[in-house]
Amino acid sequence: MTAQAKFYYLHNHLRSCLNELRSHALRSMLTTLGIVIAVAGVISIVAITEGMNHSLVKNFSQLGTETMMVRQNIFKAMNNDVLQPMTEREWFALQNLQTGISAVAAFSRVELPGTGVSGVRISYAGRSQIGRLLATSANLPQMTGRYPIDGRYFADSDSDARRRVCLVSEELAATLNLQLGANKPLLQIGNFQLQVIGIMPGGNRDILGTSADVYLPLGFAMQLNPKDIALEFGFRSLDESNTEHIKRQVNQLLRQIQGTRPNETANFVIENATELKQFQTDTLGTIRTVLLLVIAISLIVGCIGIMNVMLASVSERTREIGLLRAIGASQSYIQSLVLTEAAILTTVGALAGILLGLGIATIIAAGIPQIEQVILPPAAVVLTVCCAILVGIACGALPARKAALLSPITALNLE
Amino acid sequence: MLELHQISKHYQPGGQLIEALKPISLTIKAGEYLAITGTSGSGKSTLMNILGLLDLPSRGDYLLDGVAISSMNDQQLSQIRSEKIGFVFQSFHLLNHKTALENVMLPQTFGTVPLSDIRQRATHLLQQVGLAERIQHKPAELSGGQRQRVAIARALMNQPKVLLADEPTGNLDSQTTLEVMALLEALNQQGQTLILVTHEPEIARRARRCLVLRDGEVVSDHLQRCTDPTQF
Known part of the structure; x- marks a missing residue:
């Protein structure tokens, strides 16, 4: 043929x-x-x-292997056990632990009344978008290695003074057509107005739960709805060879503060970045x-x-x-x-x-x-x-x- | 052009030997108009199936257009069927979901001819059988006589050496029977070899040569028209 x-x-x-x-x-x-x-x-x-x-x-490429996270032990809640959330008390105790760790960053998801599966309504100048809120301590950028691309992150003083300031993600800023100018823009979230002082890179998604559409100071967030705040912590071990020791110490300290009985499951899990990734x-x-x-x-x-x-x-x-x-x-x-x-x-x-x-x-x-x-x-x-x-x-x-x-x-x- | 030497066919369903066709020798020349006739069970269908390469003889040699077919495989037999034989059936066997044109095109769709050429030839053939106005109709929209004419056009698609018509008028009324027979005979006038299998004496009598079978044997082979209906 x-x-x-x-x-x-x-x-x-x-x-x-x-x-x-x-x-x-x-x-x-x-x-x-x-x-x-x-x-x-x-x-x-x-x-x-x-x-x-x-x-x-x-x-994880942004996080070094020395980064450690203390998260809620959600498996305990799944087993019908009462999960005791971590609060400022645990945060202060951790900060006072002087054995070879960096400053401790604390963060928590914030849910306002009327928050749905994908978040809460955020409005600015006639535009609005559903987004997620995250309350953080002032030193979160040092822990995650992600810094504002415009403006500044809030300082401890913002939190202490309960100032109504926030940062928005790059994606949200683009959606709302929001720019930082001489006059700081005012964002409407629920019944509150917050001044935008900076823009964080990227969107609201990551695997560690340290990204959001809007970043709030912990101080203000706790005032809003203190019962819903369940803190998680991140810090770096300054001595990488000693992570096991640090882990043991953190574990001991937190159990003691939370009054966990010896046979009881802890309310938290401690992971370092490598373990978490694995x-x-x-x-x-x-x-x-x-x-x-x-x-x-x-x-x-x-x-x-x-x-x-x-x-x-x-x-x-x-x-x-x-x-x-x-x-x-x-x-x-x-x-x-x-x-x-x-x-x-x-x-x-x-x-x-x-x-x-x-x-x-x-x-x-x-x-x-x-x-x-x-x-x-x-x-x-x-x-x-x-x-x-x-x-x-x-x-x-x-x-x-x-x-x-x-x-x-x-x-x-x-x- | 068709040469049968001592062709026979027997079946053995469940051990019992049935001789459908006793040894037959037969020569059919190009351009002939032959009727094969007999009662049902006389072996005429078996003979037609063998002539049309749908069935292989149990014994004997069959030369079609000078080629011995006894040692051929399915591929070669199909090839010869496609190139040299055109079938016309009692129940037309048109594909109901295709138009008249597509039905006529069918024999060349498994060949190597470009589609436009196939369509052109099929259209031409449909005009030849008087269905120029009906080429886009489905079989259900055509009368019995028209369907059989589509089937005849399809049989002519590959310019066959021999046209095998198996009771072509069996499902038609007397008027359309005459029309279809006239069409087949006109083709024969143009040189087309025509073999007609029928049990109807009136149809068989129209052929120029008539082969009468009974119980698998040839009882008469007239080289002129059959005249005596009592032979059946």
Whole structure:
């Protein structure tokens, strides 16, 4: 066969398949549904976990291995135990611990009445946006290594004086079209007006929970709603080789202050950045593996669905196949016709699944503060499409064989 | 052009030997108009299936256009079916979801001809069978006679050496039967070899040569028109 003849052969062949699929549009669509859902699942999980991983790497690259965090032990609350939140009392005690640690930064999420899942309404000059609030001590930038790109961070005196000042994230400033000028702009949050004194880089998302749309001084935040303040702490060990010792001391001190009984679970966990990263990566990996296993099962179900429909379609088209055989289609042509149809169905299903998966991932990621953006590696797309074609061929193999082996005489005589 | 030497066919369903076709030798020349006739079970369908390469003989040699087909594989047989044989069936066997034009195009869609050429030839053939106005109609929108004419156009698509018509008028009323027969005979007048399988004496009598089968054997082979209906 010449190249040109080959082209026309392939062109005619593909056309026949597409015509066939189009004449049963609804059935074709339903057939691919299983594949669409399975692929959408794979893609959304990959996109979300990759996005999370990206945030992890980015956040931890800013933190040295010597950074340590004291966080609430949320597992204790999950086990129906009473979780005693950490307050200024624990913060002062930590600051007085003189053994080889830097200044201790404290921060807490702030929720005002009417705060929803994605935050509270923040308004400025007629524009408004839902955002998250974070109350921090004045030394947070030293701990996270992120400093204002404009204006200044608040000082201890701002906090002590309960001054109504705040900083906004770069993203929020852009959304609200807010600029620092000679007159400090006034931001409306709930019933309060706050003066904006600086702009922090980036958005409100990171894995450590030290980013927000609006940063408030702790002093003011505690005045607002002292019961909802649950502090978390961050500091650096000045002697990296001694982190274990520092960890032990911090643990002892905080348990003592909180009056935790010897056998009781602590209300906090102490992690250093490396451990935190390892823990997050491990958790991410486990979640990903479990989810992908579930998806693998649904993919198998999707395959069986395709095979079933193709078998039924071959039975339904027995007469047509008989006719094609009579007018000169060979067994291998019939076989490749059914296989190509299956491959087209699964490929189209995979492409639709990728789009759907990306959509799902974007929606889910919008609700997870730790994810800055969803990331879909090209390799994952290529792999998914290749897999889908293979699956299509595997699913189509049995129906294709059945179609090819139909006896034209019997097939034609069926009424 | 078609040469059968001692062709026979037998089946063995469940151990019992059934001779569908006893050894037959037969030569059909190019341009002939032959009717194969007989009662049901006489073996005429078996013979047609063998002539049309839909079935292989149990014994004997079959030369089609000078080529021995006995040792061919499915690919080669399909190729010959596609190039040299045109089928016309009793129940038309048109694809209901395709238009008349697409049905006629069908035999070339698994070949290497460009689509535009296929469409052009199919349109031309539909004009030839008098359906120029109907090319975009689906089979359900056509009368029985029109459907059979679409089927004839389809059979002519690959310029076959031989046209095999299996009870082509079996589903038609007497008026359209005459029209379809006239069309087939006009094609034969232009040199098309035509083999007609029928159980109807009136149809068989129109052929220039008539082969009568009974119980898998040739009981008469007239080289002129069949005149005696009691032979069936």
